[in-house]
Amino acid sequence: MEDEQSFSDICGGRLALQRRYYSPSCREFCISCPRLSLRSLTAVTCTVWLAAYGLFTLCENSIILSAAIFITLLGLLGYLHFVKIDQETLLIIDSLGIQMTSSYASGKESTTFIEMGKVKDVIINEGIYMQKVIYYLCILLKDPVEPHGISQVVPVFQSAKPRLDCLIEVYRSCQEVLAHQEATSASP
Amino acid sequence: MPTPPPESAAPGNSRVPGMVLKAFFPTCCASADSGLLVGRWVPEQTSAVVLAVVHFPFIPIQVKELLARVQQASQVGVAVLGTWCHRRQDAEESLGHFLEGLGAIFSHEPWLQLCRERGSKFWSCKATRRQAPTCPGAPGEDQVMLVFYDQRKVLLSQLHPPVALPDHQAGDAVAGAGGLAAVFDTVARSEELFRSDRFDEGPVRLSHWQSEGVEASILAELAKRASGPICLLLGGLLSLVSAASACRVFQLWPLSFIWSKLSTCEQLRHRLEQLTFVFSTQKAENPTQLMRKANVLVSVFLDVALGLALLSWLHGKDRIGHLAEALVPVADHVAEELQHLLQWLMGAPAGLKMNRALDQVLGRFFLYHLHLWISYIHLMSPFIERILWHVGLSACLGLTVSLSILSDIIALLTFHIYCFYVYGARLYCLKICGLSSLWRLFRGKKWNVLRQRVDSCSYDLDQLFIGTLLFTILLFLLPTTALYYLVFTLLRLLVVAVQGLIHVLVDLINSLPLYSLGLRLCRPYRLAAGVKFRVLEHEADRPLRLLMQINPLPFSHVIRTYRLPSCGCHPTHSWGSLCRKLFFGELIYPWRQKGDKRD
Numbered sequence: 001m002e003d004e005q006s007f008s009d010i011c012g013g014r015l016a017l018q019r020r021y022y023s024p025s026c027r028e029f030c031i032s033c034p035r036l037s038l039r040s041l042t043a044v045t046c047t048v049w050l051a052a053y054g055l056f057t058l059c060e061n062s063i064i065l066s067a068a069i070f071i072t073l074l075g076l077l078g079y080l081h082f083v084k085i086d087q088e089t090l091l092i093i094d095s096l097g098i099q100m101t102s103s104y105a106s107g108k109e110s111t112t113f114i115e116m117g118k119v120k121d122v123i124i125n126e127g128i129y130m131q132k133v134i135y136y137l138c139i140l141l142k143d144p145v146e147p148h149g150i151s152q153v154v155p156v157f158q159s160a161k162p163r164l165d166c167l168i169e170v171y172r173s174c175q176e177v178l179a180h181q182e183a184t185s186a187s188p
Numbered sequence: 189m190p191t192p193p194p195e196s197a198a199p200g201n202s203r204v205p206g207m208v209l210k211a212f213f214p215t216c217c218a219s220a221d222s223g224l225l226v227g228r229w230v231p232e233q234t235s236a237v238v239l240a241v242v243h244f245p246f247i248p249i250q251v252k253e254l255l256a257r258v259q260q261a262s263q264v265g266v267a268v269l270g271t272w273c274h275r276r277q278d279a280e281e282s283l284g285h286f287l288e289g290l291g292a293i294f295s296h297e298p299w300l301q302l303c304r305e306r307g308s309k310f311w312s313c314k315a316t317r318r319q320a321p322t323c324p325g326a327p328g329e330d331q332v333m334l335v336f337y338d339q340r341k342v343l344l345s346q347l348h349p350p351v352a353l354p355d356h357q358a359g360d361a362v363a364g365a366g367g368l369a370a371v372f373d374t375v376a377r378s379e380e381l382f383r384s385d386r387f388d389e390g391p392v393r394l395s396h397w398q399s400e401g402v403e404a405s406i407l408a409e410l411a412k413r414a415s416g417p418i419c420l421l422l423g424g425l426l427s428l429v430s431a432a433s434a435c436r437v438f439q440l441w442p443l444s445f446i447w448s449k450l451s452t453c454e455q456l457r458h459r460l461e462q463l464t465f466v467f468s469t470q471k472a473e474n475p476t477q478l479m480r481k482a483n484v485l486v487s488v489f490l491d492v493a494l495g496l497a498l499l500s501w502l503h504g505k506d507r508i509g510h511l512a513e514a515l516v517p518v519a520d521h522v523a524e525e526l527q528h529l530l531q532w533l534m535g536a537p538a539g540l541k542m543n544r545a546l547d548q549v550l551g552r553f554f555l556y557h558l559h560l561w562i563s564y565i566h567l568m569s570p571f572i573e574r575i576l577w578h579v580g581l582s583a584c585l586g587l588t589v590s591l592s593i594l595s596d597i598i599a600l601l602t603f604h605i606y607c608f609y610v611y612g613a614r615l616y617c618l619k620i621c622g623l624s625s626l627w628r629l630f631r632g633k634k635w636n637v638l639r640q641r642v643d644s645c646s647y648d649l650d651q652l653f654i655g656t657l658l659f660t661i662l663l664f665l666l667p668t669t670a671l672y673y674l675v676f677t678l679l680r681l682l683v684v685a686v687q688g689l690i691h692v693l694v695d696l697i698n699s700l701p702l703y704s705l706g707l708r709l710c711r712p713y714r715l716a717a718g719v720k721f722r723v724l725e726h727e728a729d730r731p732l733r734l735l736m737q738i739n740p741l742p743f744s745h746v747i748r749t750y751r752l753p754s755c756g757c758h759p760t761h762s763w764g765s766l767c768r769k770l771f772f773g774e775l776i777y778p779w780r781q782k783g784d785k786r787d
Contacts, residue, residue, distance in 0.1 A: 023726075
């Protein structure tokens with residue numbers, strides 16, 4: 001069962017939330033960030049090349065121009081491969097665990113999987129980000145030593161940064177799955 | 189035929205949802221013929237790890253014997269978990285009843301029944317419990333979730349950080365271990381089960397990742413056979429070398445002092461230790477040690493290869509001759525520059541007015557020292573080419589040894605700068621000590637050594653008079669000394685920086701785990717940081733199917749985990765303490781080698 005809705009992030013950009021309900025125990029949430037805009041790319045490239053041309057008129061060395069082209073290409077590739085995240089996915093499987101995937105614009109995917117035995121709870125927390133106070137969804141991990149303690153807080157959707165309405169949708173679904181898991185693990 | 193599992197959690201259903209049973213199924217068995225499922229049941233995670241499929245025809249006694257043998261050899265509780273039915277033709281109703289009858293022969297709790305239709309991607313699974321349910325309302329059937337895994341990759345991979353699973357008896361539960369680590373452990377330990385393939389004439393026909401033919405490599409087998417005698421031989425040679433280097437002659441004072449200061453000896457000792465470790469006849473106890481041995485071996489090979497390349501470059505086209513010819517003029521040039529610097533200091537450097545007398549004394553003293561040094565270099569010049577030629581031969585021991593020798597040569601050639609720095613620093617230090625003590629006298633205080641604090645003290649008039657006089661003299665002579673100290677410290681720091689760069693390069697070659705990086709590049713599933721799941725095509729009313737893949741370790745983690753220990757020649761000061769030492773004129777020793785700690 002698939003479902004798509006559009007929300008906004010903390011800066012006002014458009015986000016698309018895709019929900020897939022595979023079964024009562026397995027759900028997937030996928031947030032797509034806005035793509036790299038042609039306008040900003042053109043602006044940066046033009047700035048760099050104008051600066052290089054200015055330096056060239058001062059120094060009369062053509063290596064500056066080739067270096068500028070090289071730097072622009074490498075910078076763009078590096079940005080697409082290491083910085084620009086296109087999609088963030090949260091897959092929650094009852095009795096297995098929670099998986100977070102970030103797909104970069106170059107196609108690279110980086111995945112983290114947390115086993116259900118380590119997950120204490122999924123909550124919405126407030127935090128200070130630059131000059132704002134924002135809400136973010138995070139996973140609390142159990143402390144192996146102390147039964148009621150929390151060893152780590154893992155934030156989710158860090159680069160998309162959706163607003164509270166989107167987070168509430170994801171939070172409700174996650175809590176349903178966790179409750180379902182509690183019920184089935186309680187019964188022998 | 190087993191029917192699809194009844195729908196649970198349908199709206200309006202008052203039944204308690206059943207426990208979800210996870211069945212880990214190897215992808216290689218997905219196209220196998222019908223038969224029995226053999227594997228391990230992990231009760232805490234309610235998961236069944238299927239290791240192989242036993243095909244018809246079989247004799248139950250022989251299957252039980254095989255499982256008992258595997259259990260004893262691998263300490264894993266292997267059992268028959270259920271049945272697997274792959275319907276290739278439509279008219280196989282009788283097979284279904286036959287399979288259900290097998291549940292009576294091999295009893296297992298819960299009994300798993302997996303069925304796959306011909307030409308369909310979706311499977312039907314059923315897990316039944318024969319015992320009476322312990323709480324009313326709990327169903328006799330559980331929901332099944334299928335997780336496919338690549339058996340070969342899971343067998344060969346290693347989880348990081350390694351989860352130390354305790355040795356347990358067959359059939360016992362693994363207390364509290366991570367769920368997926370148990371799966372990896374089960375597959376890795378069950379090598380005995382995977383030893384037979386379909387060309388063997390054994391009584392039982394199995395299907396697993398090696399059933400198409402056991403994987404082996406001639407090179408690997410040859411290497412294993414040859415490694416024994418080679419290790420013995422090389423180990424013997426290395427022990428001879430280390431015994432020779434530990435003999436009494438080298439412990440005498442001048443030699444032992446020189447050995448401890450030269451970084452070449454440190455590097456050679458480090459390499460000797462590493463090679464002894466690699467060629468020791470002890471087998472590696474765990475995969476980490478094996479990895480370390482491989483890393484050291486590859487690192488040594490690369491080192492020697494680069495060294496030989498450097499050697500061939502140096503000895504071609506008479507480069508050594510050119511180098512030797514260029515060396516003495518360069519040393520002369522450096523000495524000349526130093527002379528100009530001293531002349532400049534003796535005049536009015538940067539417009540500052542120095543104390544004439546002290547200036548001349550210090551300047552002349554340093555100039556004389558420089559003159560001695562230049563004469564020494566000229567004395568050595570006929571022998572330099574021979575020395576360089578022999579030193580160049582040392583490159584066959586490795587690039588790191590050549591770089592260490594280069595660093596030592598730089599240290600020897602700039603020994604005069606080191607001497608100047610020491611003289612300047614000592615003078616400055618004395619001056620600062622004197623000034624601080626006389627400043628206290630000037631204020632009427634003194635340093636109490638017993639109490640380690642500053643106390644007031646009443647001085648006699650003549651003590652005060654002389655003290656104040658000396659204080660004034662020292663204070664007015666301070667700028668001159670400070671300037672000489674500053675200039676020579678900067679020169680010394682420059683030389684130390686160049687040596688530091690060379691040492692960083694040597695450290696890099698020494699400690700980079702090249703084998704692990706190569707493994708991560710070419711066989712990423714061998715080094716696993718964890719797993720990742722992908723949900724396969726799903727249809728309502730069918731069990732959920734997931735694909736479990738290995739999530740490889742990021743490169744930064746590979747380097748951090750498998751980094752080889754380096755020489756340990758690292759600067760021991762933080763920036764703050766360094767600045768403090770420089771200000772008070774204390775001598776700074778940039779490298780604390782292993783030998784120094786014993787002093």
